[in-house]
Amino acid sequence: MSSDRDTCHPAIGTNVLIMRASPFSYLALGGVWFALAAGYAVLVVGHPDQGLEWGLALAATVALLWVVWLRGFKIVVRGTSISYRDGLYRTTTVALNDLARVRDEYIQWTITGSRLRIPRISFLRADGSRALVINPKPFQRQDLLKLRSLCRETRAAS
Incomplete structure (x- = not known):
């Protein structure tokens, strides 16, 4: 080597x-957060009165920050x-x-x-x-x- x-x-x-x-970097760092955001999105749609929008917003924001960082x-x-x-x-x-x-x-x-x-x-x-x-x-x-x-x-x- x-x-x-x-x-x-x-x-x-x-x-x-x-x-x-690499695509794996995006998956490893952002994948968990995108999955969490997707889970929150399902919960927000199913239970709109529970105030779960903050969880969705937080998870999606962290996922997008990982993507922006890796794009650099x-x-x-x-x-x-x-x-x-x-x-x-x-x-x-x-x-x-x-x-x-x-x-x-x-x-x-x-x-x-x-x-x-x-x-x-x-x-x-x-x-x-x-x-x-x-x-x-x-x-x-x-x-x-x-x-x-x-x-x-x-x-x-x-």
Whole structure:
């Protein structure tokens, strides 16, 4: 697979690679909320005097917020650059010439005393600084493998 020794290939030519959040991400994060909203909709129709509209509104709002957040994720590799847009619609663009290697990393969050390891894909410059950090979770594995195919392991060649 990939390793800390992967080297980014700057000669991508005219290939264009566009990646968005996978359908499974929508299902995993929004599906439960859409199902809950559908259940509330059935209850509201069957019992209109019970005041269940708030439950319907809340569940539908949370489901739609997940969809909007996931729609933000996008990776575009075009010509000589790579652009990453996160769930908050912030875009970072880096020239492929500036990238030296790619590395799998983890950030840690501590929640109620438990540590969570959250994966990230970091694209590093020659000096080791991070040029681009990508959240891989929303994307399809096949798309991430295509992205990594731009970075070939060159250790065997040297």
